[in-house]
Amino acid sequence: MTELVHDAWVIAVKDLTIEFRTRSAFLSAVVFALLAIVIFYFAWDPTAVAAGDLAPGVLWVVFTFSGLLGLHRSFGIEHEERAIDGLVASPILRESIFLGKAIANLVFVIAVQAIAIPAIALFYNLDFGAASLPIAGVAILAAIGVVTVGTLFSAMASNTRLAELLLPMLSLPFFVPIVLPAAQATAKLLSGRPAIEAMSWLKLLVAFDLVFVVACTLAYPFTLEE
Amino acid sequence: MNHTNGVVVEANSLVRRFGPHRAVDGVDLSLHPGESLAVFGPNGAGKTTLLRLLAGLLKPTSGFARIDGVTVPGGALVRRRIGIISHHTLLYDALTARENVEFAARLYRVDDPRSSALSALERMGISERADATVRSLSRGMKQRVSVARAMVHGPSVVLADEPFTGLDASGSRALAGILSELRESGATLIVVTHNLEEGLSVATRVAVMHRGRIVHAAQTGDVDAAAFPAEYRDLVGAV
Numbered sequence: 182m183t184e185l186v187h188d189a190w191v192i193a194v195k196d197l198t199i200e201f202r203t204r205s206a207f208l209s210a211v212v213f214a215l216l217a218i219v220i221f222y223f224a225w226d227p228t229a230v231a232a233g234d235l236a237p238g239v240l241w242v243v244f245t246f247s248g249l250l251g252l253h254r255s256f257g258i259e260h261e262e263r264a265i266d267g268l269v270a271s272p273i274l275r276e277s278i279f280l281g282k283a284i285a286n287l288v289f290v291i292a293v294q295a296i297a298i299p300a301i302a303l304f305y306n307l308d309f310g311a312a313s314l315p316i317a318g319v320a321i322l323a324a325i326g327v328v329t330v331g332t333l334f335s336a337m338a339s340n341t342r343l344a345e346l347l348l349p350m351l352s353l354p355f356f357v358p359i360v361l362p363a364a365q366a367t368a369k370l371l372s373g374r375p376a377i378e379a380m381s382w383l384k385l386l387v388a389f390d391l392v393f394v395v396a397c398t399l400a401y402p403f404t405l406e407e
Numbered sequence: 408m409n410h411t412n413g414v415v416v417e418a419n420s421l422v423r424r425f426g427p428h429r430a431v432d433g434v435d436l437s438l439h440p441g442e443s444l445a446v447f448g449p450n451g452a453g454k455t456t457l458l459r460l461l462a463g464l465l466k467p468t469s470g471f472a473r474i475d476g477v478t479v480p481g482g483a484l485v486r487r488r489i490g491i492i493s494h495h496t497l498l499y500d501a502l503t504a505r506e507n508v509e510f511a512a513r514l515y516r517v518d519d520p521r522s523s524a525l526s527a528l529e530r531m532g533i534s535e536r537a538d539a540t541v542r543s544l545s546r547g548m549k550q551r552v553s554v555a556r557a558m559v560h561g562p563s564v565v566l567a568d569e570p571f572t573g574l575d576a577s578g579s580r581a582l583a584g585i586l587s588e589l590r591e592s593g594a595t596l597i598v599v600t601h602n603l604e605e606g607l608s609v610a611t612r613v614a615v616m617h618r619g620r621i622v623h624a625a626q627t628g629d630v631d632a633a634a635f636p637a638e639y640r641d642l643v644g645a646v
Contacts, residue, residue, distance in 0.1 A: 188558075195499070198501075202540075258501075261499075266459075266495070268489050269464055272486040
């Protein structure tokens with residue numbers, strides 16, 4: 182277990198170093214998120230839909246699609262010079278490759294969220310107030326689920342010629358059980374309802390996170406077989 | 408070491424198919440410590456597939472490959488003994504040469520990964536570019552870093568696929584020197600190449616592959632290009 186965590190961390194640090202140095206996926210995701218927020222803002226009729234009703238939907242649409250940009254890059258860097266062969270041939274557990282990638286992707290998605298969520302609050306004039314911390318918790322839980330599923334499908338899609346098309350097609354249906362409770366919990370919190378009312382959605386979110394983390398980690402080694 | 412009858416690398420009736428195509432078609436081989444096998448053959452002969460099977464990067468359709476008596480890919484102990492050099496560099500362009508080799512050293516649990524990485528780079532004569540990103544290096548320099556990456560953990564089985572690709576004369580000499588040193592220290596080498604001279608410079612045994620099969624094997628000794636059977640020289644393009 183210690184070795185699994187150590188090796189996963191070594192891989193995550195390597196991936197984050199590459200992303201920090203190139204910033205290609207991060208900048209794309211942030212620009213995409215901000216543009217999407219702006220487009221939704223100008224398409225919004227405030228007399229028809231209240232900001233608090235629209236914002237959760239916008240938040241999770243932006244979160245889902247901007248996250249995909251980083252997830253696609255995740256295994257792409259391993260195939261440019263077949264570096265994945267070096268990882269697979271090394272004496273580490275294959276699950277640690279997956280976990281390392283997932284940790285790096287989680288940091289990436291949370292960093293994008295850290296910019297997108299305040300931007301949504303600003304555009305829709307939302308006052309998170311006491312809901313700030315619970316919403317941050319929901320965002321992190323949703324990020325874990327999305328990143329886990331997305332990392333697995335990124336690994337599968339990166340072996341194909343249609344990687345950019347396949348990743349969203351494979352991932353998005355599996356994002357539904359994560360995005361649905363996250364959006365519902367966010368709506369409850371933003372409408373000023375007591376946090377306890379969002380608990381049932383949060384429990385569902387945690388359950389799916391656990392299922393996806395375990396299932397995707399165990400499934401990953403099979404994606405390496407040619 | 409856990410050698411089985413002194414055999415370190417073993418392949419038994421190894422077959423790998425891609426659809427109907429048999430890329431490797433019933434290969435048998437066994438290598439002892441200190442032996443170096445050069446595998447020649449034209450493009451598409453199955454050399455790279457054979458090496459990927461031995462490295463555990465591909466699963467055989469039938470037959471088996473073993474390193475130290477353990478069926479590959481095996482566990483961490485076996486994989487720690489293997490060093491892989493490929494015609495792909497296995498490097499990350501955005502990392503520096505040192506970071507790439509140090510990353511490999513960490514995965515292989517090498518003591519003091521940073522200084523081990525630097526000494527591996529020095530051995531390949533590229534230490535002065537240790538802090539340059541791989542993206543900024545020439546093809547030959549990248550190959551030197553790639554070799555340093557493969558050697559940083561001191562492997563006792565080296566699987567090299569076209570290792571001389573892109574290397575200039577001094578890089579080729581450095582690599583040949585390292586491979587010879589490894590062999591003399593008891594390591595087992597398999598070098599896949601379609602270049603007769605380069606292969607013979609590091610080999611103690613040779614095999615020629617054609618359409619997935621080993622069609623000619625010379626057991627040991629003083630193999631040189633002139634003594635190589637003419638029909639097989641045609642196959643490897645050394646007429």
